[in-house]
Amino acid sequence: MSAGARILAGIAGAFSLWALVFTAVYAGHATGCETGWGLAPGPAGTPPLRIVLVLIPMTGLGLTLAGLWLLRRGAGLAPRLATTARLLTGAAAVATLYNFAFVVLLPLCS
Amino acid sequence: MTKPPRPAAEPEAADVVAGAAPGIPEGGPAPARPAAPGDGVADPLALDAGLRRIWATGPGWQRLSAVNHSIVGVRFMVTALVFFAIGGILAMLIRVQLATPDSGFLEPGLYAQVFTMHGTVMMFLFAIPLFEGLAMYLLPKMLGARDMAFPRLSAYGYWCYLFGGTLLIVAMLAGAAPDGGWFMYTPLSSQPFSPGIGADVWLLGITFVEISAISAAVEITVTILILRAPGMSMDRMPVFAWYMLTVAAMMLVGFPPLILGSILLEAERAFGLPFFDPLRGGDPLLWQHLFWLFGHPEVYIIFLPAAGALSTLIPVFAGRPLAGYRAVVAALVAMAFLSFGLWVHHMYTTGLPHLSLALFSAASTLVAVPTAVQIFAWIATLAQRRPKPEPMARPRASVPMLHVFGFFFIFVMGGLTGVMLAIVPFDLQAHDTHFVVAHLHYVLIGGFLFPMLAAGYHWLPLISGRAHDGPAARLGFWLVFLGFNGTFFLMHITGLMGMPRRVHAYSAESGWHWLNLLSSISSFVMAIGFAVIVIDILLTLRFGRKAEPDPWQAATLEWAVPSLPPPPYNFAAIPRIATRADRLEPRKLVPVMARGEGYLGFARHGWMETTGVSVARGEPEQIVILPRQTYLPLWTGIATGAVFLSLLFKLYPLAILAALVVVALFLRWPVGSHSDADRGVLPAGEGAVLPLSSEAPVPPAIWALRVLAVADGALLASLLFGGLFLAIAAPGWPPAVWPELPLAPGVLAALALVAAWVTSRMVARGDVLRRAPMLGAALAANLATLGAMAWMIATLPPLQGHAAPAVLAAVLVWLGLHSFIGAVLAFNALRRLHTGHVSARRRIDIDLLRLWQAGLLPAGLVVLAYPSALKALAMAALP
Numbered sequence: 001m002s003a004g005a006r007i008l009a010g011i012a013g014a015f016s017l018w019a020l021v022f023t024a025v026y027a028g029h030a031t032g033c034e035t036g037w038g039l040a041p042g043p044a045g046t047p048p049l050r051i052v053l054v055l056i057p058m059t060g061l062g063l064t065l066a067g068l069w070l071l072r073r074g075a076g077l078a079p080r081l082a083t084t085a086r087l088l089t090g091a092a093a094v095a096t097l098y099n100f101a102f103v104v105l106l107p108l109c110s
Numbered sequence: 111m112t113k114p115p116r117p118a119a120e121p122e123a124a125d126v127v128a129g130a131a132p133g134i135p136e137g138g139p140a141p142a143r144p145a146a147p148g149d150g151v152a153d154p155l156a157l158d159a160g161l162r163r164i165w166a167t168g169p170g171w172q173r174l175s176a177v178n179h180s181i182v183g184v185r186f187m188v189t190a191l192v193f194f195a196i197g198g199i200l201a202m203l204i205r206v207q208l209a210t211p212d213s214g215f216l217e218p219g220l221y222a223q224v225f226t227m228h229g230t231v232m233m234f235l236f237a238i239p240l241f242e243g244l245a246m247y248l249l250p251k252m253l254g255a256r257d258m259a260f261p262r263l264s265a266y267g268y269w270c271y272l273f274g275g276t277l278l279i280v281a282m283l284a285g286a287a288p289d290g291g292w293f294m295y296t297p298l299s300s301q302p303f304s305p306g307i308g309a310d311v312w313l314l315g316i317t318f319v320e321i322s323a324i325s326a327a328v329e330i331t332v333t334i335l336i337l338r339a340p341g342m343s344m345d346r347m348p349v350f351a352w353y354m355l356t357v358a359a360m361m362l363v364g365f366p367p368l369i370l371g372s373i374l375l376e377a378e379r380a381f382g383l384p385f386f387d388p389l390r391g392g393d394p395l396l397w398q399h400l401f402w403l404f405g406h407p408e409v410y411i412i413f414l415p416a417a418g419a420l421s422t423l424i425p426v427f428a429g430r431p432l433a434g435y436r437a438v439v440a441a442l443v444a445m446a447f448l449s450f451g452l453w454v455h456h457m458y459t460t461g462l463p464h465l466s467l468a469l470f471s472a473a474s475t476l477v478a479v480p481t482a483v484q485i486f487a488w489i490a491t492l493a494q495r496r497p498k499p500e501p502m503a504r505p506r507a508s509v510p511m512l513h514v515f516g517f518f519f520i521f522v523m524g525g526l527t528g529v530m531l532a533i534v535p536f537d538l539q540a541h542d543t544h545f546v547v548a549h550l551h552y553v554l555i556g557g558f559l560f561p562m563l564a565a566g567y568h569w570l571p572l573i574s575g576r577a578h579d580g581p582a583a584r585l586g587f588w589l590v591f592l593g594f595n596g597t598f599f600l601m602h603i604t605g606l607m608g609m610p611r612r613v614h615a616y617s618a619e620s621g622w623h624w625l626n627l628l629s630s631i632s633s634f635v636m637a638i639g640f641a642v643i644v645i646d647i648l649l650t651l652r653f654g655r656k657a658e659p660d661p662w663q664a665a666t667l668e669w670a671v672p673s674l675p676p677p678p679y680n681f682a683a684i685p686r687i688a689t690r691a692d693r694l695e696p697r698k699l700v701p702v703m704a705r706g707e708g709y710l711g712f713a714r715h716g717w718m719e720t721t722g723v724s725v726a727r728g729e730p731e732q733i734v735i736l737p738r739q740t741y742l743p744l745w746t747g748i749a750t751g752a753v754f755l756s757l758l759f760k761l762y763p764l765a766i767l768a769a770l771v772v773v774a775l776f777l778r779w780p781v782g783s784h785s786d787a788d789r790g791v792l793p794a795g796e797g798a799v800l801p802l803s804s805e806a807p808v809p810p811a812i813w814a815l816r817v818l819a820v821a822d823g824a825l826l827a828s829l830l831f832g833g834l835f836l837a838i839a840a841p842g843w844p845p846a847v848w849p850e851l852p853l854a855p856g857v858l859a860a861l862a863l864v865a866a867w868v869t870s871r872m873v874a875r876g877d878v879l880r881r882a883p884m885l886g887a888a889l890a891a892n893l894a895t896l897g898a899m900a901w902m903i904a905t906l907p908p909l910q911g912h913a914a915p916a917v918l919a920a921v922l923v924w925l926g927l928h929s930f931i932g933a934v935l936a937f938n939a940l941r942r943l944h945t946g947h948v949s950a951r952r953r954i955d956i957d958l959l960r961l962w963q964a965g966l967l968p969a970g971l972v973v974l975a976y977p978s979a980l981k982a983l984a985m986a987a988l989p
Contacts, residue, residue, distance in 0.1 A: 003726030004335075007344055015447035022451050022469070027831070029465055034838040034987040053465075080345040080436055087440035095448070095476055102468040109463055 003076070010077050010085030014064050014092035018099070021060035025053055025100060033109035049108055057100035064093045154704045157682050158672070160713035165256070165678035167739055175739040177261035178678050179246050182268050184573065186243025189268075190236050193275055197231035200224050202637060205597070209630035211618040221614035222289035223308070227282050229292025230312065233408065234319055235275045237558055241415035242267075242326040244565065245354050247573065249330065251668035252348050254339025254687065256680050256720040257736050259332040259810045260325075262743045262779060267322035269747025274318030277754070281311040288312035291612060293401050294375070296386035296394040301379045310379060310758055313372040318754045320369050324821055327361035330354055332813045336722045336731075339667070340709055340796070341687040343728040348666050348691045349432060352439050353418025356446045357411055362817065363450070364407035366825035370832070371400030374920065380760065382910040383919070385836075391913035393840035395460060396832055402453035403828065410449040410477075412554065414442060416517075416561035417484055422692070423568045424488050424514060426664045427506045431693060433490035434483075441480035441487075448477040458537045467534050474532030481525055485518070509583040513564035516591045517556055524552025527602070542612075545605025551598045563587075563643070570647070571661050575674040576654030582646035589639025596632025600625045660696045670696035672704045683711030684721050686796060687728070709795040717784060721794065722803060722810065730798050732806035735784045746775040777938055780811075780947070780955070788951045805951040812957055819965050826924060826969060830976060833917035837984040844984040845912040851902050851977050859898035859925070863970040866891035866932055870963040873939070873956050878948060881956075885940045888959065892933035895970070899926030914984070918977055925973045928966050935959040 001009070032038050032049035042048040068089045074082035167176040176182065203224050207216045216224060246264055250257050258264050281287050288308040290299040299309045334355045338347065374385045375397060384390035386397050425432045432438060451473035458467060527549040531537050540546060570578050604622045616622055660669040667687075671680055685699055685708045706712060709730065710719050718736040723729055749771045756765035785804035794800045803809040837843055869888040873881040899922045906915040939955040942948045948955055 003724070007726055011443055012447075015444060019447055019450060022473070026466065026469060027834075029463070029469075030835075031838055031983070031987070033463065078343060078345040083436045084440045084443075087437060088443055091440065091444050091480075092447075095444075098476060099451070099469065099472045102465060102472065106465045106468055107463075108465060 006076050007081060010071065010075060010081060011088060014067055014089040015095075017060050017064055017067075018092045018095055021057050021096060021100065024056045025103065028052055028056065029108070038109035047108060050103065053100075053103040053108075057096055057103065061093060061096045064089060064096060068093065154672075154682065154706065157706050157711070157713065158677065158704070161679040161682060162677060164713055164716050164718055164738075167678065172739065174744050175741045177257075177265045177737060177739055177743065179250050179258045179261060179264060180676060180678060180680075182261070182264040183243045183245075183247030185268055186239050186246060186271070189272055189275070190240035190243060193231050193235035193239075193279075196279060197228055197236055198637060198640065200228035200231065202633065204228060205630040205633040207614060208616075208626050210627065211620070211623045212615050216614065218614045219289065222291075222612075223282065223285075223287040225612055226288050226291055226312075227278070230278065230288070230316070231275075232554075233292060233412075234316055235271075235278070237412045237554070238323055238408075239271050240562060241357075241412070241558075242323070242330075244419070244562075244569075245330055245357075245415060246326070248569070248668055249333055249351065249354060250337065250720075251572075251671060251676065251680050252350060252666055252691070253334065253337060254342060254667050254681065254684050254691075255333065255337040256684070257718065258329050259337050259734070260329040260814065262737050262740060263325045263329050265743035266746055267325040269744055270325075270750055271319050271322040273747060273751040274315050274322075274754070277318065277751075277758075278311060278315040281308070281315070286311060293405060294397075295401075296375065296378075296397040297388075299375065299397075300386060301382075307758060310376065313376045313379070314754045314758050317369055317372045317376075318751070320365055320372075321750065323361055323365055324369075324818075327358040327365070327821070328814050328817050330358040331362070331817045332810050334358070335725050336810060336813060337720060337734065338723050338728050339684050339687045339691075340721055340723055340730040340798075341728055342691055342723070344726055346687060346690045346728070349421045349435060349438060350418040350666075351691075353414050353421065353442055356442050357414045357418075359820070360407050360411050360414075360446050360449070362821040363824045364404050364411060366404075366821050367400045367828040368404035370825050370828045371397055371404075374400075374832070376757070377916075377920075380757075383916040384910065384913050385832075385916060385920075387913075388841050390911065391836065391840055391842045391845060392916075393836055393913075395457070395839065396835055398457050398460065399453070399835065400828060400832065402456045403450070406453045406456065407446075407449045409550075409553065410445060413557040414445070416558045416565070417442065419565035419568075420488060420514065420517065420561050421484070422666065423510055423564060423662075424491050425692070426568070426662050427508060427511050427514075428492045428494070429506075430491055430494045431665075432487065433494060434487040435690075438484055438487045441483035445477060445480040445484075448473055448480065452477060452532075455532055455537070458534050459541050471532055471534050475529055478525060478529050478532075485522065488514075488518075508567075509578065509587070510564040510568040512584060512587045513560045513567065516587065517560040517564065519591075520552055520556030520560060520594065522556075524549055524554075524556045528553060540605060542610055543605035544601040544609045544611060547611055548598045548601035548605060551594075551601075555594060555598075563590075566647070568662065569668075570650065571657035571674055572668060572671075573675060574651050574654070575657055576650050577657040577661060578646075578650045578654060580646050580649060580654075582642055582649070586639050586642035586646055589642060590636050591639075593632045593634070593636025593639055597629050597636055600629045600632075604629075659700060664696065665693050667691060667694055667696065667699075670694070670699040670703065672700055679718075681708075682706050683708030683795065685709075709798065711795050715784070721800075722806065730794060730800055732803045732809065733792060733794055733800050734803040734810060737779075742775060742778060746772060746779075749775055773934060777934070777941070780938070780942065785947055785952055785954075787946075788949055790951075801951075804954060809954055811954050812961060815958055815961050822928075822965075823969070826973075829921060829924060830972070833921065833976070833980055834983055836913050836917060837980055838987040840913065842912070843914070843987070844981070845914045847907070848981055848984075849906050849912075849915040849918060851918065852905050855898040855901040855905075856974050859895045859902075860971060860974055862891045862894035862898065862929075863967050866895070866929075866936075867963040867967040870936075870956075870960045874953070874960045878950055878953055878956055879943070882940060882943055885936050885943065885956075885959075888963065889933050889936035889940065892929045892936060895929035896926050896933065899923070899929065914980070917980065921973050921976050925970050928969070932959070932962055932966055935962050 037049035038047050040047055042051060071086050071089055077085055167178055167181060207213050207221055246258060286306060286308050288311055290304055290309060294312055297303055334351050377383045378385050384392040386392045386394050421432055421438060454470040455474045531549060567578060604625045607622060609622050657674045681703050683703045683706045685703055709721050720734050721730050722732040722734040724731050749768055752768035753765050756768055784802055789802050791799040791801050866888050869884045873884040903919050903922050906919055909916045909919050936959055939959050942955045
């Protein structure tokens, strides 16, 4: 990976993932409600839509935390950029938790 | 067929002024030649004169050929301020109307035009162009470059902005202004409910203006990425560059949804394609999604440049470096992303499920965190002890700092009411009331206007060469500050009392009249304050004493220019940066660079030269030759204006003709004398020998195409998601008869896309001089794709019947248009190969084609698969 690509990944990677999760959850929610997945019975009485909507942010969170682990020694970035990248990746992890915790709790399609 | 390549050019002695080791014939007359490249010259005045001959814009009509970033940047700013005055006058009309109950000052239709134009002018014609102008003016100087990466694009963007803005204002004066609110909600803005041309003026005028925004975003991005001073690695960039890089990226993603929405709505109004008509499979909410996908990031697009100015000037007046530089950069990047997750908080009342509301409400509250990080960083910068010898000294209470104080006070209040509105139950109560009007003005005036006034006073000596020391500035500030709070704070109360937005009158029994009267009186106090500030600045420009170099003892490179205002070439030589670029000592750098010590400290061949560096480390990689003064941007802007005017007056054949003229004019842009022969590597000063950009592996043009692909991808994604949204959310889906597309043209298009990609790759390999047949094949393949798209569109049922065929036609038009551009690029490469502008070293035209086709192949295949996906989703969502 080139130095420029490393900077791009370090600075924008984690929040790009957050944006992808956001889009997937919003689009998945709208589509799932229209196609009836929000009401269909699933494992342990949980609608399949809720399972999907929980799995998407969990996957995103897992990948973000993996990114944070990769950045622990700077991932080849200059020290100042490495700190910025770690701050951003940590913030994206918190944002993912805060933003999508509701998918566990709230009614799905009402 | 092609001209034989010339050997590396040896400059004539007469071509070289004051220095320039590059290939000067031995013993040639070089009166101020340095001992070695980068060592400087004996006669800085001769160097200055030589550079001015190349970079200066001529007088009289030649001013229309200006492409210099200082001139174009100032033009942007001055024009934006003229539009600000127009928008301000419209605001005064609104306040006069609302000063008393049941006022007859403006009749309802005219009032609707006035508030629509007020919002439109302030958002599109004032705020965005003002910071674009400031960025164009400052960035090259801060980064150590001699101009922006694409000076002609700057000039073209300016003409598009000027012509598009003028179109809107002329329409208003002619009584044909848009009147559907600055967000032009459908169905109000659809043809049956807005039958005149007012809405068309908005849709076409704003799209015209947005060309300048996208072009500015492209060149700001490329300039920051590769046109920095050598040694200025990414982590040494001044913080303002980080802000502008982030803002430019946001513009690339944020503006395409609006451009797409405007095109779709204009297609509905002009041709009856029912994208937003719920009776025919459309949905008015699609417009809201597209508009606010742009509209909410837009608020941050406006705020962040102002925040960048604050992050630059607060350390100057605090006498300390910015506290938490790394956290500030992290905060602004986080803010940029989060701002795209808020768009639905303008749509809480549209009946979305609770879970969706929660997602957007959470993101809306979340964005307050990075905002607060920046505010605390600025406060910490001001609160820190200064270094020796004056540890107890306080920040200077200068005029810029007064406006910074105004920013803190007002923007924090606006931010807090923003958090209130992010909470769904509160928003349901306050939605579309004057509380929202108060909030948005606290955010935009607090977050943009006050910082920009601070920035204006801070950089006034740089831009004008005049020192500011008039007492009127303080009077102006206090009048604006008090008038602003008197005007808008009271709107919080009228809003909470239930006063709706956009009503032209209210009854005396409402109980709102005293508050409205006070609001109106305060607004005139604010207007007087602005008038005082304008007079103060005009007096400074006319009578101000000459500014001394680096008057604020700042630590950024823009103050290292040899004179105030700066010469058109910015720096006689480009310095090597060895520390963070906001910790420099401009006063020490000035004489060094003026002597030509550094990179490119000479004038040769009449070339406009600046250094191009690697993105990450900032190591010099190429000599970028910038274009000379030319009328081409003006002519291209006029032809582009002809396209939009033809569309406005429904003269479609003329619009097509004008569009072809635009293409023909653009094809003339790449011509440059430096690229008609192989030059090899040339001395660049400081012992470096570099290729010209025309021979570099990744020249600025390739970066521009990569960056533009982001915007193009955002537009395509918006279009695809728009169709999917209609399929699952709009009433009347699927249509009674699904518009099936024939297989044959689809297969033909897929094969042609692959063929265009393969041939473009083959052109780029081996001996490019023998690749004309391959270029011809790429051209034919693109035309075949275009033909297949026309075939497929022709088989669709009438597009006016249902949104489904209209959506399919829109995506097919996208692919057809991109195939046409591919054909143009192939034709251009052929033409340039024929004229000797392409060689094994000079391969920009071929690389552009290759890059284009590499992007178009996957995008095209997605488009070809899209009809099936749309049908599957529509069927799955059947009740």
